[in-house]
Amino acid sequence: MxxxxxxxxxxxxxxxxxxxxxxSWRRVRPSIPxxxxxxxxxxxxxxxxxxxxxxxxxxxxxIAWIRSYVFWERRDRPGCEALMRSACxxxxxxxxxxxxxxxxxxLDMAHWEIRRRGGYAKVPAETQERLFRQYGRQGLDVLEExxxxxxxxxxxxxxxxxxxxxxxxxxxxxxxxxxxxxxxPDAPWYAARICADIDWGAGRKVExxxxxxxxxxxxxxxxxxxxxxxxxxxxxxxxxxxxxxxxRIPRQVWER
Amino acid sequence: xxxxxRRTLWISRVTxxxxxxxxxxxxxxxxxxxxxxxxxxxxxxxxGHGELKFIxxxxxxxxxFFGSVLAVVMTAQLFFSEIDNKTALTLLAKPLSRPxxxxxxxxxxxxxxxxxxxxxxxxxxxxxxxxxxxLVAAAEQAGRIPTTFSVVGLCQLVLLQWLRLGVVIAIVxxxxxxxxxxxxxxxxxxxxxxxxxxxxxxxxxxxxxxxxPVYAAFLWxxxxxxxxxxxxxxxxxxxxxxxxxxxxxxxxxxxxxLAYLVAYLTLGxxxxxxxxx
Numbered sequence: 001m002x003x004x005x006x007x008x009x010x011x012x013x014x015x016x017x018x019x020x021x022x023x024s025w026r027r028v029r030p031s032i033p034x035x036x037x038x039x040x041x042x043x044x045x046x047x048x049x050x051x052x053x054x055x056x057x058x059x060x061x062x063i064a065w066i067r068s069y070v071f072w073e074r075r076d077r078p079g080c081e082a083l084m085r086s087a088c089x090x091x092x093x094x095x096x097x098x099x100x101x102x103x104x105x106x107l108d109m110a111h112w113e114i115r116r117r118g119g120y121a122k123v124p125a126e127t128q129e130r131l132f133r134q135y136g137r138q139g140l141d142v143l144e145e146x147x148x149x150x151x152x153x154x155x156x157x158x159x160x161x162x163x164x165x166x167x168x169x170x171x172x173x174x175x176x177x178x179x180x181x182x183x184x185p186d187a188p189w190y191a192a193r194i195c196a197d198i199d200w201g202a203g204r205k206v207e208x209x210x211x212x213x214x215x216x217x218x219x220x221x222x223x224x225x226x227x228x229x230x231x232x233x234x235x236x237x238x239x240x241x242x243x244x245x246x247x248r249i250p251r252q253v254w255e256r
Numbered sequence: 257x258x259x260x261x262r263r264t265l266w267i268s269r270v271t272x273x274x275x276x277x278x279x280x281x282x283x284x285x286x287x288x289x290x291x292x293x294x295x296x297x298x299x300x301x302x303x304g305h306g307e308l309k310f311i312x313x314x315x316x317x318x319x320x321f322f323g324s325v326l327a328v329v330m331t332a333q334l335f336f337s338e339i340d341n342k343t344a345l346t347l348l349a350k351p352l353s354r355p356x357x358x359x360x361x362x363x364x365x366x367x368x369x370x371x372x373x374x375x376x377x378x379x380x381x382x383x384x385x386x387x388x389x390x391l392v393a394a395a396e397q398a399g400r401i402p403t404t405f406s407v408v409g410l411c412q413l414v415l416l417q418w419l420r421l422g423v424v425i426a427i428v429x430x431x432x433x434x435x436x437x438x439x440x441x442x443x444x445x446x447x448x449x450x451x452x453x454x455x456x457x458x459x460x461x462x463x464x465x466x467x468x469p470v471y472a473a474f475l476w477x478x479x480x481x482x483x484x485x486x487x488x489x490x491x492x493x494x495x496x497x498x499x500x501x502x503x504x505x506x507x508x509x510x511x512x513x514l515a516y517l518v519a520y521l522t523l524g525x526x527x528x529x530x531x532x533x
Contacts, residue, residue, distance in 0.1 A: 010523045017515035018480025024508035025459050025484050031493035031501045032486070056317030058302070058310050065303050087303075093498065096303050 061090035065097065072104065075112040081105065088146065098146025099159050106139020106163040136167025157181035158191060161198075171202035182215060192220070193230055200237065209237045213249060226252065263352050267360020268367065271334055275368040281330060284322045285372060291318035292379045296387060306403045309496055311387060315380040316491040319417060323372060324449050327424040331365045332441040335432040344533055355525035362422075362429055362521060369421040377414040381407065384495075409494035412506060419513040420488035424449055426517045427483075430524035433531060452485035459484055483516040 068083035084101040110131040143160040161177035178195035199208035220227040295314035302310040338344040395402035428445040435441040492498040
């Protein structure tokens with residue numbers, strides 16, 4: 001028995017170290033970029049493993065992105081998509097990769113598919129429409145996934161709104177994305193206006209006016225110039241809705 | 257005890273001096289330093305990351321990669337040079353025990369890698385600081401919030417990387433004690449580093465519920481036998497503050513690293529005691 005005691009001790013030491021490592025991994029896991037087995041599997045063979053292994057994630061992500069341009073020029077959908085997804089998996093916090101992957105899939109790949117099938121003259125209009133929707137949906141899925149990981153969601157929301165409006169023709173969904181973008185702290189000036197216009201165009205006129213008015217009153221009016229173009233748009237809406245003088249936004253001192 | 261420590265330190269000193277004089281060490285140090293310095297000019301190839309992140313990733317990537325190569329190859333070379341030149345026989349004929357010899361080799365190699373990590377981290381710190389000054393000035397002009405890096409985080413990362421390389425050395429020494437050739441040790445040692453870097457995949461899988469007890473048992477054993485080296489890669493969180501590291505998590509990582517280090521050194525000593533030289 002004494003002969004085996006040192007080996008037993010080594011076994012206990014390794015098991016103890018393993019238990020300690022498990023507990024420490026649970027604690028540090030949230031601090032490490034969220035790449036998991038699920039994200040790794042489809043990117044095998046693209047150099048992602050090297051990035052994960054070597055701590056050169058950013059560099060390998062950049063190289064994968066540059067290589068994806070080569071496939072983009074060749075209009076090679078699987079190659080281009082695999083490399084773009086690799087870049088996203090390697091650096092999930094980078095908004096740039098998610099945004100451009102979503103837009104490239106949503107905007108370009110349906111055209112490649114149509115050309116591959118013989119061109120716009122040959123492919124029936126319904127099939128073209130179906131392809132635009134299909135790839136638009138895929139692009140949206142990428143953008144949705146990116147919103148979970150990327151630090152800044154606003155530009156992803158704007159890109160999603162653009163795809164939902166242009167490719168899916170789903171105005172409610174598009175308005176919803178633009179609304180979320182407009183309500184984020186780093187919202188660009190045009191997000192609210194586009195949201196209201198799309199909602200208005202979708203027939204939700206009263207809701208569009210109500211939201212836009214509230215947005216202008218709470219977030220835009222207090223700004224340096226009071227965003228006069230947005231007020232003009234609101235005045236047009238008030239006229240079209242035939243609102244009474246008391247229901248309208250009170251006249252501003254700087255308004256002509 | 258005091259004599260044993262003295263003998264171990266003596267072996268460490270000789271090992272350190274021997275390793276530092278090697279051209280391989282100098283070559284990898286210069287290569288890694290060049291990689292750290294070139295990160296500034298290569299940042300034009302960067303997309304969508306913060307500039308400091310790219311520079312940090314490039315430099316720390318070099319530190320990780322060349323540090324691992326050095327830890328595997330240099331440790332195996334230092335060990336087998338003693339065996340092949342028969343100097344180990346002479347040394348072990350003196351009142352020097354085999355565990356002392358192995359420990360001496362370990363501390364010598366670890367000290368060399370300490371110098372390696374320290375030199376590279378200092379260079380990385382200077383490069384990051386210089387670029388940070390430019391970025392802060394540019395951000396102030398544009399009215400944006402500047403990106404910064406943490407010196408304390410850099411120091412913590414240096415310690416973590418050094419500990420990680422210590423674990424690698426301990427594993428390589430355990431393999432060397434068993435192996436007959438240098439090549440075998442380098443190949444198996446490199447595979448062990450790769451397995452350690454990918455161990456977190458098994459660890460993540462183990463944390464999820466599974467129906468198969470065999471699969472669960474396999475994951476349980478593999479997650480304990482192979483150290484999780486990925487947990488030392490906290491450069492983003494520590495140096496650039498990309499995410500918050502839970503309080504006490506670093507100490508926990510440190511303890512687990514030390515525990516693996518002790519476990520593999522004990523294993524190596526046990527195997528080496530039974531080895532015919």
